Amino acid sequence: MTRILLVDDQALVRTGFRVILDAQPDLEVVGEAADGLEGIARAAELAPDVVCMDVQMPGLDGLDATRRIVAAPDAPAVLVLTTFDRDDYLFRALEAGASGFLLKTASPEQLIDAVRVLAAGDALLSPAVTRRVIERFGATDAAPPADDELAELTEREAEVFRLLADGLSNAEIAGRLYVGEATVKTHVSNILLKLGVRDRVQAVVRAYRSGFVRA
Incomplete structure (x- = not known):
């Protein structure tokens, strides 16, 4: 069973993710948090396998929270869910140690697959993220x-x-x-x-x- 922590300041988003993930026999949402600081505390308390992390939240944002979560011993994998409206968020999250990225407009199946990939110890780059990496670092002769x-x-x-x-x-x-x-x-x-x-x-x-x- 893969244990999941949801970190997002929108209760409706958390509820939607919980319904999608809890419907899978191998996935279980074990907790929720509404901001980065609470997410760090809940991650330490619950020891999830995967954290689904929003970026823009009040107080401590998801990027700084990701950095602090992955720095802990036996850290969970962090899946960043974002609209990619700002490329600096993407590259700050990469540097913070996030293991996966998805658009919030991804399908339920894509979210489920992403959580399973991270839980298996792998990492996930969606095509949209790969294109941004190429544009940022690869556009040179x-x-x-x-x-x-x-x-x-x-x-x-x-x-x-x-x-x-x-x-x-x-x-x-x-x-x-x-x-x-x-x-x-x-x-x-x-x-x-x-x-x-x-x-x-x-x-x-x-x-x-x-x-x-x-x-």
Whole structure:
């Protein structure tokens, strides 16, 4: 059973998310919070597996709350739900350590899938988020800067890394390279370890910020 904490200042939004998630046999909403500070306290109290985090809230916003939640030992994964009306929110959330991003206009099925992906220890970048990462870090023809950690990737790991940066899931990468999904997971784990990043979201940012992949 995946335990979920909802953090949003709108009670109606929390209620809607609860109805969607609690209807799944493997998902359980164990608590709610109306602002960032309450979210931090509830996360420490309830030890959820996934926190669904709003961005704009009174008092402490969701970005600062995310940073403080993921800094704790045995931290839950944080799924940021936003309208993406401001790109600075997206990149601040990336830097804060969020593991997933969805538009609030996403379908119930997309929300359910995103929570399951994060609960499994993976991370999720929607196509909309990947496009913004590309626009922010990839719109350049300049030669990539030297990066000793990137140079440590094997040829196959570099190939997987490029597909990962395109927003492909492990299953999609496996299909593209004609290998098993378990093999892809091993490559992704090695990539994260060599780059010293916490998850694939941070890896995608690294790919574009370093110039390893360019739009």
